[in-house]
Structures are given as structure tokens and as C-alpha cells.
Amino acid sequence: MAGTELGMPAAQPPAAAKRGGPFIVLRDVSKSFDGNLVLRGVGLSLERGEVHALLGANGSGKSTLIKIITGYHAPEPGAAAWVNGRAASFTRHGLSPVDGPPLLTRAVHQDLGLIGRFSAVDNTAMVTGYTGSRVLGKISWRRQVSRTRELLASTGLENLDVHKPVDECEPLQRTQIALARALAGWDGGEGLLILDEPTASLPDDQVQRLFAIISSLRSRGITILYVSHRLSEVFAVADRVTVLRGGLVAGSRPVAGLTRQGVVDLMMGSAAPVPGAASIAPAAGEARATGEARATGEARIAAEARAAGGRPVMEVTGLWSAKLCGISFALGPGEALGFAGLVGSGLQELPYLLVGAHQASSGQIRVGRTTAALRTMTPLRAISLGIGLVPGDRMREGLLGTRSVAENIGLPQLRRFQRRGLLRRQDERAFGQRWVDDLHVTPADPGHEVRLLSGGNQQKVLLAKWLGVSSAVLIAAEPTAGVDVHAKELIYAELVRQRERGLSLLVCSTDLTDLVRTCTRVIALSDGVAVAEFEGAEISEDNILRAVLHRDAAGQEGDSEDD
Amino acid sequence: MTELSDRTVAAPARRREVPEWLRVLGFRRLSIVYVEILAVIIFLLWVPKTFAATATVTGILDQNAITGLVALALVVPLAAGVFDLSIGFALGATSIFCVWLLGNTSFGVPAVVALSVLFAACIGCVNGFVVVTLRIDSFIGTLATGSLLQSAILIISGDQDLTTGITRSFLRLGTSSAAHITVPVFVMLAVTLAMWYVLNHTALGRHVHATGLSEVPARLAGVRTDRIRFCSLVISATVAGIAGILLAAVVSAGDPSVGPSYLIPAFAAAFLGATQFRDRLFNAWGTVFAVWLLGTIISGLALTNAPLWMPYVFQGVVLIIALSLGSWRGRSIRLRWRRLRPQPGLDDIDAEAPGPDGLAPNQAGRLK
Numbered sequence: 002m003a004g005t006e007l008g009m010p011a012a013q014p015p016a017a018a019k020r021g022g023p024f025i026v027l028r029d030v031s032k033s034f035d036g037n038l039v040l041r042g043v044g045l046s047l048e049r050g051e052v053h054a055l056l057g058a059n060g061s062g063k064s065t066l067i068k069i070i071t072g073y074h075a076p077e078p079g080a081a082a083w084v085n086g087r088a089a090s091f092t093r094h095g096l097s098p099v100d101g102p103p104l105l106t107r108a109v110h111q112d113l114g115l116i117g118r119f120s121a122v123d124n125t126a127m128v129t130g131y132t133g134s135r136v137l138g139k140i141s142w143r144r145q146v147s148r149t150r151e152l153l154a155s156t157g158l159e160n161l162d163v164h165k166p167v168d169e170c171e172p173l174q175r176t177q178i179a180l181a182r183a184l185a186g187w188d189g190g191e192g193l194l195i196l197d198e199p200t201a202s203l204p205d206d207q208v209q210r211l212f213a214i215i216s217s218l219r220s221r222g223i224t225i226l227y228v229s230h231r232l233s234e235v236f237a238v239a240d241r242v243t244v245l246r247g248g249l250v251a252g253s254r255p256v257a258g259l260t261r262q263g264v265v266d267l268m269m270g271s272a273a274p275v276p277g278a279a280s281i282a283p284a285a286g287e288a289r290a291t292g293e294a295r296a297t298g299e300a301r302i303a304a305e306a307r308a309a310g311g312r313p314v315m316e317v318t319g320l321w322s323a324k325l326c327g328i329s330f331a332l333g334p335g336e337a338l339g340f341a342g343l344v345g346s347g348l349q350e351l352p353y354l355l356v357g358a359h360q361a362s363s364g365q366i367r368v369g370r371t372t373a374a375l376r377t378m379t380p381l382r383a384i385s386l387g388i389g390l391v392p393g394d395r396m397r398e399g400l401l402g403t404r405s406v407a408e409n410i411g412l413p414q415l416r417r418f419q420r421r422g423l424l425r426r427q428d429e430r431a432f433g434q435r436w437v438d439d440l441h442v443t444p445a446d447p448g449h450e451v452r453l454l455s456g457g458n459q460q461k462v463l464l465a466k467w468l469g470v471s472s473a474v475l476i477a478a479e480p481t482a483g484v485d486v487h488a489k490e491l492i493y494a495e496l497v498r499q500r501e502r503g504l505s506l507l508v509c510s511t512d513l514t515d516l517v518r519t520c521t522r523v524i525a526l527s528d529g530v531a532v533a534e535f536e537g538a539e540i541s542e543d544n545i546l547r548a549v550l551h552r553d554a555a556g557q558e559g560d561s562e563d564d
Numbered sequence: 565m566t567e568l569s570d571r572t573v574a575a576p577a578r579r580r581e582v583p584e585w586l587r588v589l590g591f592r593r594l595s596i597v598y599v600e601i602l603a604v605i606i607f608l609l610w611v612p613k614t615f616a617a618t619a620t621v622t623g624i625l626d627q628n629a630i631t632g633l634v635a636l637a638l639v640v641p642l643a644a645g646v647f648d649l650s651i652g653f654a655l656g657a658t659s660i661f662c663v664w665l666l667g668n669t670s671f672g673v674p675a676v677v678a679l680s681v682l683f684a685a686c687i688g689c690v691n692g693f694v695v696v697t698l699r700i701d702s703f704i705g706t707l708a709t710g711s712l713l714q715s716a717i718l719i720i721s722g723d724q725d726l727t728t729g730i731t732r733s734f735l736r737l738g739t740s741s742a743a744h745i746t747v748p749v750f751v752m753l754a755v756t757l758a759m760w761y762v763l764n765h766t767a768l769g770r771h772v773h774a775t776g777l778s779e780v781p782a783r784l785a786g787v788r789t790d791r792i793r794f795c796s797l798v799i800s801a802t803v804a805g806i807a808g809i810l811l812a813a814v815v816s817a818g819d820p821s822v823g824p825s826y827l828i829p830a831f832a833a834a835f836l837g838a839t840q841f842r843d844r845l846f847n848a849w850g851t852v853f854a855v856w857l858l859g860t861i862i863s864g865l866a867l868t869n870a871p872l873w874m875p876y877v878f879q880g881v882v883l884i885i886a887l888s889l890g891s892w893r894g895r896s897i898r899l900r901w902r903r904l905r906p907q908p909g910l911d912d913i914d915a916e917a918p919g920p921d922g923l924a925p926n927q928a929g930r931l932k
Contacts, residue, residue, distance in 0.1 A: 153744060244743070304911075343750070355785070358783070358784055378786050379784070379786075380783060380786045381786035381787075381788065383786075384785075384786040390784060392780075392781075392784055397778075397781075398780045398781055398784060399775060399781055399784075400778075400781060401777045401778050401781055401782075403776075403777060403779065403844060404774075412770070412774055412782070412785045412787075413785040413786050415767035415770050415771065416767045418767070419766065419767045422766060423765050424766050424767055424769070425772065426763050468787075549814075
């Protein structure tokens with residue numbers, strides 16, 4: 002049904018009420034969560050039948066804006082919207098013109114929202130409903146299948162076994178199923194299709210085919226809001242781009258005539274020099290100036306440490322895995338090395354590979370005088386080498402929620418508390434007490450159950466657990482994920498304090514603030530390759546973000562081995 | 565975690581006020597002991613003459629020694645986070661194997677016992693291979709090996725009770741006693757002590773519990789979780805095998821149908837025991853007391869000439885009450901109940917995540 006209607010010629014957008022003016026206009030859209038202003042008066046204008054890219058770094062407010070458009074969040078009072086030139090209000094059902102039904106808005110999110118074990122038929126039926134007898138509720142499978150086939154054909158997916166679980170379909174086919182489902186019941190053809198990072202889970206060769214599908218949807222007059230943080234995609238599919246930065250619109254331009262550098266500048270906010278180079282970003286404002294002073298201080302410390310200590314504490318050479326391509330680096334005593342990268346760059350895998358929690362395909366690690374192959378690394382061996390990993394997911398990977406603080410802190414080195422085959426609980430407790438006091442965990446009771454602590458205190462317990470075994474290196478994956486601003490500061494302070502005590506840190510984080518605040522050197526990863534390296538005053542969120550976003554401009558430095 | 569925020573504030577202050585001895589002897593940790601005392605008092609009042617006899621006490625101990633051993637066998641895999649549903653069959657198979665050895669070979673009793681224990685350990689290795697090496701979910705995996713064991717039982721026994729070759733010295737395993745307490749009871753107590761020591765007082769025991777509570781943190785903390793799970797299944801089958809040998813000696817026969825009936829009481833006792841002594845951890849003493857409590861109820865009701873269905877009613881009711889008292893406190897029950905119903909207002913928790921079904925919420929009303 003919907004598929005046939007979508008097959009209409011491109012030149013005539015159906016039911017076009019008022020030609021000329023923009024299709025959807027938003028103005029003064031703001032949103033705050035717990036007093037944090039995420040969107041600060043954003044405006045957006047969508048033409049009918051265009052592919053409009055919405056760009057922005059993490060935390061720029063993209064997701065919130067989409068959720069306001071789909072009706073998931075309500076904007077702050079004062080926001081205004083027009084659809085086809087008619088005033089519209091923000092409702093639970095999306096934008097709703099005063100004298101008509103709500104605007105048909107469909108979103109396909111990054112994870113597609115398909116049920117993996119269900120077939121294409123069942124997945125589309127989650128949206129369209131099943132057809133069948135009303136009396137006994139028996140589904141008419143024949144009609145259901147032909148309906149599904151029609152829908153899938155509208156996204157160019159034919160000859161698919163519609164009874165196969167979607168898990169077994171190719172990634173592109175899954176995306177097509179999700180698209181087809183979103184287009185179901187699109188009567189009259191006017192509406193808004195939102196694609197949120199649709200290429201995130203696609204292999205490169207299928208991305209181009211997805212772009213072709215998107216173009217064919219556009220040619221049918223479907224208006225598409227395309228959300229991404231990948232620049233190349235914007236140039237490949239979009240007609241127009243709106244860039245969000247820190248909850249504000251940094252600019253809205255036609256893609257034609259725009260350069261890569263132009264978009265990067267919009268995302269960064271200033272026409273700064275090419276990243277990755279040795280030059281220092283111009284200091285703007287007090288905050289950055291103090292940051293620079295601090296950073297130069299750090300560079301000096303690191304340089305001193307290198308001059309005095311010489312030999313690195315840890316050296317990793319030729320680390321290969323599914324996502325990483327030959328990463329090598331060295332970590333000096335008292336140095337804090339950060340790794341930056343986008344989701345999917347291999348950054349999130351790196352810390353787990355180093356301690357053997359995931360298996361690397363090749364690579365060597367040297368800690369002190371011991372050299373080990375990363376392929377046969379195990380967490381137990383990592384602990385014996387004095388490497389501690391603070392994992393990213395606190396409750397799933399880090400802590401036993403129902404056990405006490407002391408038991409959690411002691412777990413990686415329980416044998417230490419065992420004398421003649423008897424576990425001495427008072428030793429364990431005393432050990433826990435020392436860390437609780439040292440890191441100011443509240444309540445200062447090592448017998449307290451971990452799940453009853455606040456997120457920040459849990460993170461401190463997790464930090465203590467691994468500081469306890471890190472005689473050589475502490476690896477932190479996303480050390481501030483899911484903690485509040487106050488706890489974040491405490492964690493930064495603790496990491497810096499440990500570094501100043503001479504512990505070597507390795508911080509892998511998608512939160513650039515983590516790196517800027519704790520690291521003396523930062524390596525940017527992109528697609529599993531180290532693309533840039535920053536030291537001292539060069540470490541700034543802008544520089545790092547440019548490097549991870551902008552792999553062409555950053556240049557192919559390959560492995561960064563400057564030690 | 566947020567659900568507990570108000571306790572976060574209240575708990576530390578409240579805990580200081582409660583003296584240590586009261587916390588140790590408190591109802592929450594020892595409810596089973598108090599319920600047991602209550603049950604004894606009730607039966608003393610109900611059937612004073614018959615219940616207040618030494619024979620009743622030793623009877624309860626004797627009759628529940630085998631069940632106790634099977635329940636204890638379950639404690640280790642459950643603590644390590646795996647189910648062993650083949651345990652009843654492991655008991656039956658070892659029992660049959662043992663009697664078959666007595667009747668068909670010329671080995672002496674010690675050799676037969678040793679071979680039977682080895683046989684049970686092999687069953688455990690098969691379970692370990694299926695669950696740990698092949699990564700089959702333990703619930704279904706041990707059900708499958710249990711089915712294989714059932715076939716082994718039928719092959720060895722030909723679906724007949726085996727009675728030939730049972731010697732007097734073998735029967736002594738079941739009947740010898742000191743101070744009216746028989747060998748199986750001593751074996752059960754010995755196993756209890758060993759498990760209590762290892763699980764409560766060694767690093768190994770802590771590793772077992774960590775594995776069961778949450779595998780990933782345990783593995784990252786250097787615990788060899790696969791090895792622990794494998795060994796836990798070997799231990800459970802071995803202990804069940806020992807129970808099987810003792811059972812053969814007690815009933816002086818190899819009964820091919822005996823195994824599965826131990827499964828449910830053993831699981832009941834292990835889970836009931838987990839609410840006791842140690843805060844929500846599977847443990848040996850809690851399990852033993854749970855077995856004794858359920859045994860007391862059954863024996864006591866038998867003395868009152870209660871109808872046949874009565875013990876089951878009591879068992880079920882006691883289990884539900886004890887579990888609800890020990891494990892979930894009122895607040896969390898309410899929370900769980902509330903979670904069953906749709907809740908508004910969760911939207912703002914994760915601004916980055918897509919809606920619950922990955923689709924825009926505005927579709928729901930429009931598509932029919």
C-alpha cells in the first residue's frame with residue numbers, strides 16, 4: 002500500500018498545500034535537563050523533499066532536537082513551529098498544525114530498533130499491525146507477507162526471504178527493513194523521515210548503496226533529516242546542512258559550495274589553523290589561558306620525567322585486533338597518555354585488549370622487564386604485571402553491587418589477605434578502609450554495600466579497586482561515564498594526584514574533557530589508526546576533536562612513535 | 565540503583581545503633597533457625613509423646629542426610645552461577661554403578677567406593693565440558709546430560725533393582741553409628757564443614773561467589789571464572805555421587821528410579837539456605853538448616869497422622885514465607901510490582917538512547 006504511493010513521480014510532491022515556503026520551520030527551541038541548558042533557542046528550516054543534514058559533536062544537542070521534533074521531549078515554553086506555513090504546536094505526537102492531524106514523523110535510530118530474532122514480516126508488523134480475522138485472531142500470513150514485500154520494495158529490497166530472522170540479514174538489508182517499516186502507512190506521502198546515524202553499523206561498501214537508497218527516497222519527495230557526525234556523508238547525501246554547537250545553531254548552509262574545512266570550522270566555532278600541526282590554537286578567554294599555563298607545566302613535568310627516568314614503564318608494539326591496525330606507543334613514568342576517538346574507532350576496545358579481557362590478534366606489551374604477547378594476555382596476568390583496568394561500565398564490568406566496598410576493593414588481590422589458607426577479613430577491611438579514607442568515599446564505611454552508594458562514590462570504589470593493583474600502570478576506560486559534575490572533578494583530581502605520585506596513566510575516553518583534564522599527551526585514533534598526537538599546550542578539546550573528525554586534514558601520520 | 569537512594573542516607577546511621585550480636589542473631593539472618601524452633605514447639609505441643617524422643621531427632625538427621633548432601637552438592641555450582649539439574653541423575657547413576665561393581669566385579673569395598681567417586685567426578689567433567697567448554701546454558705545443558713545419565717542408569721540396571729553382591733561391610737557405610745548418629749550424617753557434616761570453610765574463609769571461596777554474582781567484573785579482577793565453573797560442576801556431581809553410594813548402602817540396593825526425587829527438595833533447601841547466615845549468598849550451613857527444617861516438618865506431620873498431602877502444603881508455605889522474609893524486603897517487592905506496570909516519567913534518564921522500540925513515539929496512535 003504505502004510502497005505504491007511512494008512510487009509516485011518525483012516532480013509532484015503529493016498533497017502539497019502551499020508551495021514556495023519551507024516545509025517545516027522551528028524557532029527558539031530550548032531544552033534543559035536538571036538546569037543544564039542543552040538547547041539554547043535553536044531554529045531549523047526544512048524544505049520539502051530535501052535531505053537536510055544535522056551535524057554536531059557529542060553533546061551539541063542533536064539528539065535532544067530530534068526527540069523534540071518526534072515529540073519524545075517537550076521543548077521549553079517559547080518555542081514555535083510552522084508546518085506548511087501553518088502554526089504548529091509540539092505535542093506527544095510530534096509537530097501538530099493547529100487545524101490538522103500531526104505531521105507524520107518517523108525516525109530510524111542508529112540501532113534500527115528491530116527485534117533480531119523476528120523475521121522481516123514480524124518486524125514490519127510491529128508498526129503496521131497484523132492483518133487477519135477479527136474473530137479468532139488468526140493472522141493471515143499470506144496477506145501479511147505480500148504486504149511486507151510491498152513495503153520492502155519501496156526501499157529497493159527485493160528477493161529477501163521475509164521469514165528469515167533479521168539477525169541473519171546483511172547490515173544493509175536490516176537498515177532497509179527499518180526504513181521500509183518507517184515508511185509504512187505513509188498515506189499522502191507528506192511527512193518527515195529522520196535518520197539518526199544510519200551508517201554507524203554499516204560496512205563501508207554498503208554505505209554507498211544506502212546513499213543511493215536515500216537519494217531515491219528524496220526523488221519521491223520525502224523530506225529527510227539526516228543526523229550524523231561524519232563529514233564525508235554530509236557531502237555525499239545532503240542538500241543542506243545545519244551545524245549545532247553547544248546547543249546553538251552554528252550555521253545552516255547549502256552543501257553546494259561548502260568545503261570540508263568550512264564545516265569543521267562551523268563545528269569548532271573559529272577559523273582555527275589545521276589541526277594536528279605543532280601550532281598552538283589561539284588562546285581565547287581566561288579558561289583557555291589558564292589551561293595553557295597548566296598544560297605547559299605538565300609538559301615540563303613529563304619532559305623532566307623522561308629526562309630523569311628514561312626508560313618507559315610500558316611499551317606496546319604492533320597491536321592489531323578486529324578494530325585496531327598496528328597501534329604502538331610507549332608510556333613513560335608519571336606520564337598520563339590519553340587516547341581519543343569516536344565510537345567505532347577502536348578506542349573503546351583498546352583498554353580491554355591491553356589487559357587481555359578481549360583477545361588481540363597480535364601485538365606485544367612490555368611492562369618493566371617483562372615482555373608478553375597480547376594474543377595470550379589474561380586479566381590475571383595483567384594484574385601480576387601491575388596493570389589495572391578501570392572498566393567503562395561500572396556495574397556490568399566493574400563492581401559486585403550487592404557486596405561491600407571492602408570486598409570489591411579487595412577482589413583483584415584476595416590472596417594477599419590469606420594467611421595459612423584462611424582469609425583474614427579484618428585485613429581486607431583495613432585495606433578497604435585505607436582506600437575509603439584516601440579517596441574520601443562517603444559514607445566512609447568499607448562494610449557498606451556498593452549498590453547503595455551514589456554513582457560518583459561507586460566510581461571512586463572502582464578506582465580504588467584498581468589503583469590497589471596498579472603498581473605500574475592504571476588504565477582507565479571512560480573514567481567519568483555516568484557521574485555528575487562534582488564527582489567528575491573528584492575523579493580528575495584523583496587521577497592527577499596519582500600521576501603526580503609517579504603512577505603512569507592510560508586514559509581512553511570519548512569524553513574529551515577527561516583527556517584534557519588528566520593527560521600529558523593525547524593520541525587521536527580514527528578507524529583503528531593513530532592519526533595525530535598532541536602534547537602539553539596542544540591538548541585542547543578543539544584540537545583533539547578536529548583530529549578525530551577530520552582524518553584527511555589531520556594527515557596520515559601512521560604510528561606515532563616519537564619516544 | 566537510584567531506587568535505593570533513601571536507604572543510602574538512612575542505612576549507615578541506623579546500622580551503628582544496632583549492636584553487633586543482635587545483627588548476627590537477627591531474624592533476617594537466622595529466620596530459618598527461629599522457624600525451626602517454632603516448628604519444634606508446635607510439634608511438641610501437638611504430639612508431645614511421640615515427638616519428644618531421641619529416635620525422632622536421630623530419625624530426622626538420618627532421613628535427611630542424603631537430601632542434605634544433594635543440597636550441599638548444589639551449593640557450589642549455584643554460588644558460581646550455574647545450575648546443575650543433572651544432580652539427581654548423577655546420584656542415581658553413581659548408586660547403580662556402585663552396586664553393579666559390587667555384584668559384577670571382585671573389587672573390595674574401598675576400591676568400589678573409590679571407583680564410584682571417580683565415576684561421579686567424570687559425570688561432573690561431562691557437565692563441565694557441556695556448560696563451560698561448549699557454552700551451553702547450564703539450565704538446559706545439565707538437563708540434557710541428566711537425560712543421558714538416565715539412559716546410563718537403565719542400561720546398567722536393566723530397570724531392575726540391583727541387590728546382588730552387596731556385602732555386609734558395604735552396608736556398614738549406611739548403618740554404622742556413633743552416639744546414634746550414622747555415617748551419612750557424619751559425611752554430610754564433614755562436607756558442610758569443608759564447604760563452609762572454603763566458601764566463607766578462603767580467597768577461592770570469594771572467587772566462586774564473585775563469579776556467580778557477576779562474571780565480567782570477576783573475570784576482569786583476575787578470577788579464572790571458566791575454571792571455577794567447571795570445577796563447581798565436578799564438585800557437585802562428586803558430592804551427589806557420594807550421596808548415591810551412601811544411599812545404596814542405606815537401602816541395600818541399587819534402585820534405578822531413585823535419583824530425580826531428590827532434585828526439588830535439594831534446590832528448595834539450597835535457595836532457602838541462601839537467605840540465611842550470609843547475606844543472600846548460597847552457603848553450606850544455611851542449606852543444612854533448611855534441609856533440617858523441611859525434614860522436621862515432614863517427620864512431625866507424619867507423627868500426627870496428617871493426610872498425605874499435608875507435608876507438601878507445609879513445605880510450600882514455609883518456603884514462600886522464609887524466602888520472602890529473608891530475601892526480598894517489603895520495599896523491593898513493591899518496587900518489583902510497580903515495575904510490572906508501565907511508568908511515565910522515565911523519558912529523561914537517557915537523552916541519547918532511542919525510544920523503547922527504536923521508533924518515534926508518535927507512531928503508536930496513527931497506524932491501524
